[in-house]
Amino acid sequence: MQKPVFRSIKSKIIFVSxxxxxxxxxxxxxxxxxxxxxxxxxxxxxxxxxxxxNRGVALRSLxxxxxxxxxxxxxxxxxxxxxxxxxxxxxxxxxxxxxLRKEFEIEIESFQHGIGESxxxxxxxxxxxxxxxxxxxxxxxxxxxxxxxxxxSSSLEFLPVGDGRKxxxxxxxxxxxxxxxxxxxxxxxxxxxxxxxxxLLNRKGLGDxxxxxxxxxxxxxxxxxxxIENAAFRQVVDTxxxxxxxxxxxxxxxxxxxxxxxxxxxxxYCAKDLGFVLLAxxxxxxxxxxxxxxxxxxxxxxxxxxxxxxxxxxxxARTITKPITRLIDAADKISKGDYSYNVKIESSDEIGQLAHxxxxxxxxxxxxxxxxxxxxxxxxKDLTDMTNALDATAIVAVTDKDGIIxxxxxxxxxxxxxxxxxxxxxxxxxxKSGHHxxxxxxxxxxxxxxxxxxxxxLKNRRKDGTYYWVKTTIVPFLDEEGLxxxxxxxxxxxxxxxNTEERLHExxxxxxxxxxxxxxxxxxxxxxxxxxxxxxxxxxxxxxxxSHELKTPLxxxxxxxxxxxxxxxxxxxxxxxxxxxxxxxKNAIKLxxxxxDMLDAQKLELNELKFIITDVEVDRxxxxxxxxxxxxxxxxxxxFIINVQPGLRLVSDEARIxxxxxxLLYNSVDFVPKSNGRIELVAYASDGQIVxxxxxxxxxxxxxxxxxxxxKFYQVDTSLKxxxxxxxxxxxxxxxxxxxxxxxxxxxxxxxxxxxxxxxxPRESKHExxxxxxxx
Amino acid sequence: MKILIVDDSPDITDLLVKxxxxxxxxxxxxxxxxxxxxxxxxxxxxxxxxDIAMPDFSGLDxxxxxxxxxxxxxxxxxxxxxxxxxxxxVNELIKKGVHSCLRKPVRIEALFEKVQEVxxxxx
Numbered sequence: 068m069q070k071p072v073f074r075s076i077k078s079k080i081i082f083v084s085x086x087x088x089x090x091x092x093x094x095x096x097x098x099x100x101x102x103x104x105x106x107x108x109x110x111x112x113x114x115x116x117x118x119x120x121n122r123g124v125a126l127r128s129l130x131x132x133x134x135x136x137x138x139x140x141x142x143x144x145x146x147x148x149x150x151x152x153x154x155x156x157x158x159x160x161x162x163x164x165x166x167l168r169k170e171f172e173i174e175i176e177s178f179q180h181g182i183g184e185s186x187x188x189x190x191x192x193x194x195x196x197x198x199x200x201x202x203x204x205x206x207x208x209x210x211x212x213x214x215x216x217x218x219x220s221s222s223l224e225f226l227p228v229g230d231g232r233k234x235x236x237x238x239x240x241x242x243x244x245x246x247x248x249x250x251x252x253x254x255x256x257x258x259x260x261x262x263x264x265x266x267l268l269n270r271k272g273l274g275d276x277x278x279x280x281x282x283x284x285x286x287x288x289x290x291x292x293x294x295i296e297n298a299a300f301r302q303v304v305d306t307x308x309x310x311x312x313x314x315x316x317x318x319x320x321x322x323x324x325x326x327x328x329x330x331x332x333x334x335x336y337c338a339k340d341l342g343f344v345l346l347a348x349x350x351x352x353x354x355x356x357x358x359x360x361x362x363x364x365x366x367x368x369x370x371x372x373x374x375x376x377x378x379x380x381x382x383x384a385r386t387i388t389k390p391i392t393r394l395i396d397a398a399d400k401i402s403k404g405d406y407s408y409n410v411k412i413e414s415s416d417e418i419g420q421l422a423h424x425x426x427x428x429x430x431x432x433x434x435x436x437x438x439x440x441x442x443x444x445x446x447x448k449d450l451t452d453m454t455n456a457l458d459a460t461a462i463v464a465v466t467d468k469d470g471i472i473x474x475x476x477x478x479x480x481x482x483x484x485x486x487x488x489x490x491x492x493x494x495x496x497x498x499k500s501g502h503h504x505x506x507x508x509x510x511x512x513x514x515x516x517x518x519x520x521x522x523x524x525l526k527n528r529r530k531d532g533t534y535y536w537v538k539t540t541i542v543p544f545l546d547e548e549g550l551x552x553x554x555x556x557x558x559x560x561x562x563x564x565x566n567t568e569e570r571l572h573e574x575x576x577x578x579x580x581x582x583x584x585x586x587x588x589x590x591x592x593x594x595x596x597x598x599x600x601x602x603x604x605x606x607x608x609x610x611x612x613x614s615h616e617l618k619t620p621l622x623x624x625x626x627x628x629x630x631x632x633x634x635x636x637x638x639x640x641x642x643x644x645x646x647x648x649x650x651x652x653k654n655a656i657k658l659x660x661x662x663x664d665m666l667d668a669q670k671l672e673l674n675e676l677k678f679i680i681t682d683v684e685v686d687r688x689x690x691x692x693x694x695x696x697x698x699x700x701x702x703x704x705x706x707f708i709i710n711v712q713p714g715l716r717l718v719s720d721e722a723r724i725x726x727x728x729x730x731l732l733y734n735s736v737d738f739v740p741k742s743n744g745r746i747e748l749v750a751y752a753s754d755g756q757i758v759x760x761x762x763x764x765x766x767x768x769x770x771x772x773x774x775x776x777x778x779k780f781y782q783v784d785t786s787l788k789x790x791x792x793x794x795x796x797x798x799x800x801x802x803x804x805x806x807x808x809x810x811x812x813x814x815x816x817x818x819x820x821x822x823x824x825x826x827x828x829p830r831e832s833k834h835e836x837x838x839x840x841x842x843x
Numbered sequence: 844m845k846i847l848i849v850d851d852s853p854d855i856t857d858l859l860v861k862x863x864x865x866x867x868x869x870x871x872x873x874x875x876x877x878x879x880x881x882x883x884x885x886x887x888x889x890x891x892x893x894d895i896a897m898p899d900f901s902g903l904d905x906x907x908x909x910x911x912x913x914x915x916x917x918x919x920x921x922x923x924x925x926x927x928x929x930x931x932x933v934n935e936l937i938k939k940g941v942h943s944c945l946r947k948p949v950r951i952e953a954l955f956e957k958v959q960e961v962x963x964x965x966x
Contacts, residue, residue, distance in 0.1 A: 611927050614927065615896070615925050615926050615927055618925035618947050618948060619852060619855075619925045619947060620854075621925075621947070621948040622852075622854075622855050622858075622925065622947040622948040622949065623852075623854040623855055623857075623858050624948070625948040625949065625950060625951075626855070626858040626859070626862070626948070626949065626951055626954070627858055628951075629862075629950055629951025629952065629954075630858065630861065630862050630951055632951075633951065635865060635866075636861065636862055636865045655948070656950075659948050666927055677929055677930065677931045679930050679931065679934065722930070
């Protein structure tokens with residue numbers, strides 16, 4: 068945690084005000100400094116540039132003037148002739164030399180006259196070809212030798228002479244009229260330096276510390292210094308512009324330390340060809356003095372402004388913090404429970420509003436607190452009542468989060484037979500019976516430790532070693548982080564219940580063993596059934612396949628019979644052949660019918676008989692029956708009566724109704740007497756149903772056999788001598804069809820008075836789709 | 844009339860060819876479903892007698908292909924079968940475009956009637 072730098076609003080305000088004012092001041096100063104610096108530097112540069120250039124140019128022109136003057140003198144004809152004579156004949160003797168000298172002095176004087184008094188030729192020497200002084204203003208020098216030899220170049224040098232300086236000019240002397248030729252001698256003239264000093268020592272435009280001076284190639288000052296006496300020819304000046312001039316022939320302007328090692332702003336004028344460099348310099352301190360003054364002014368202003376800002380901000384801070392301090396005091400008192408303190412701040416600003424709101428809050432908190440206290444008292448009383456009620460009815464124990472018992476009630480002491488002192492400080496392990504597994508306790512702990520309520524039944528052990536059962540609820544009490552801080556366990560004695568339950572369990576276990584045996588037997592039975600069903604299914608599949616395989620060969624048999632009977636196809640048969648074919652055909656058709664019956668019977672058994680429900684007209688059925696049976700009845704000489712109520716209609720399966728009627732009619736045809744046989748087909752509406760009937764005058768069916776009539780493969784006469792064929796399936800299939808269409812079939816027969824088969828059908832058969840397997 | 848018989852039993856095709864040819868019909872016979880299908884696809888017939896239970900390629904396969912090709916109604920198909928196919932299953936096939944079903948064995952008169960019934964323009 069970082070400690071706040073400013074502990075109070077007061078210090079914050081002071082800091083911020085100071086920071087703002089100083090920052091502003093700093094920014095303004097910085098800008099002023101930069102602009103002032105630029106202005107001053109520019110001004111100094113301009114000034115120094117013009118000074119160095121002007122004076123440099125003036126100096127150069129003065130040097131040129133002096134040399135020109137000397138050259139003019141050297142071009143004097145008599146001097147030229149004198150030098151030639153001297154070179155040819157050597158030093159003349161006294162008289163001739165005296166004449167030449169006079170002439171020389173006259174020439175010098177007239178020349179001095181010509182150039183005016185501003186330049187005083189102080190000393191003129193004429194040197195011959197080997198450097199011997201031939202003529203001199205000082206006659207004592209004549210004849211001595213100087214190490215100067217004729218050369219085409221001219222020069223001007225500043226030299227120390229006595230206490231002062233002189234400018235010495237050296238120019239060549241040529242043979243008269245032959246300027247371009249080799250020089251024959253040298254003229255050396257000395258002049259004063261007043262003209263040069265006038266240029267250099269003029270202080271105009273150089274301020275208080277500026278100076279202009281010359282330095283030669285040996286880095287020796289060759290003019291006077293403003294700061295050091297007798298500096299000429301003594302003071303070494305090894306500064307940047309000197310080096311630049313003589314090494315690179317360059318001029319510079321820069322700030323650098325001068326020969327005194329004081330920083331200056333300097334400009335150079337390089338005249339390397341003349342052997343010197345001119346330096347114009349002003350002390351940096353002088354140039355930037357205005358900046359120094361500005362800085363001092365700003366510092367003074369900063370001090371004054373800071374002082375004022377501190378005073379103002381302290382006053383401001385005081386006016387803000389004082390009421391806040393009062394509010395803090397009030398809050399402190401409220402937190403200690405004293406609600407009587409009234410913050411009185413008579414002000415309409417934000418702080419005044421805050422104080423007002425604070426006061427409102429204080430009152431409201433006070434009221435809420437009172438209400439809370441009252442509520443807490445009420446709830447505490449409720450809780451106490453509830454606890455007392457719980458203590459009176461249940462076994463209660465309180466443990467801390469580690470399961471250590473901290474509180475028990477009288478009921479726990481009674482049931483466990485341990486005293487309160489023995490229980491407190493222990494865990495519930497003291498009561499463990501060993502009945503429950505380790506996992507059981509782990510589960511219990513996981514439940515309550517995760518803050519959920521545990522409910523279960525526990526077997527505990529008393530101090531005397533006997534056991535008791537309790538139904539237990541353990542409620543965890545959670546702390547603010549949601550972790551259990553203590554557990555309350557509430558138990559109810561269920562020992563009696565448990566004992567009863569145990570006895571019940573024992574009884575149940577015995578029953579279960581018996582049930583197990585029965586179950587096994589049933590399973591075996593089911594298995595046997597399953598096997599039987601499977602065998603039955605195999606049988607059915609075989610039947611289905613067999614009937615199909617049987618029908619296929621019947622097709623050409625019946626077909627060829629028909630073809631044989633038709634004279635058109637295979638020619639006319641004899642009556643005997645015709646009878647034979649008839650018999651074959653009749654039997655083949657009978658066989659086909661039996662196969663069909665078998666198939667239907669099988670479908671009946673598999674509950675697979677399906678119906679196609681349409682509108683059925685009974686009149687049409689009657690017509691079809693008449694057509695199908697007329698011929699046969701006539702052949703067998705049976706009286707066939709159709710007695711059908713006209714206009715009967717029903718919704719049913721026409722083909723199936725035809726099938727049932729066919730079966731009943733064939734049945735009757737088989738049983739009626741050979742002569743005077745009589746069969747009647749009836750149909751009428753009765754009780755909302757349609758009833759069909761086939762009556763005959765056959766032998767009838769004995770009462771005791773009637774109940775088996777509709778069973779599969781049943782024959783009334785099972786003796787080997789029986790005269791009636793058939794599969795015995797017809798009636799069984801008929802019953803299946805009629806039942807499937809929602810009707811009933813029955814027989815009404817009296818011995819020796821014929822039998823009557825009836826079946827009734829509802830006017831509308833439901834389209835039953837028995838949920839059976841589809842067979843392809 | 845042009846009649847096609849598809850049946851794997853030569854006894855049955857021989858019978859039908861003889862009987863129907865005598866009546867003046869133009870009769871073609873095929874002894875397997877695959878060949879039968881090819882013939883139906885190639886030519887148009889007035890009646891096709893189609894057996895169901897044939898090895899390898901059954902009558903139902905023939906019908907499926909014809910339905911897929913959208914040509915089931917081109918030549919009227921009469922199922923001619925001894926199988927235990929139920930009436931309900933036959934109805935399903937009729938809905939798909941099969942004309943009708945004639946169950947084996949059949950009397951020769953019923954066969955003639957069927958031919959006439961198919962020949963009649965549909966009501």
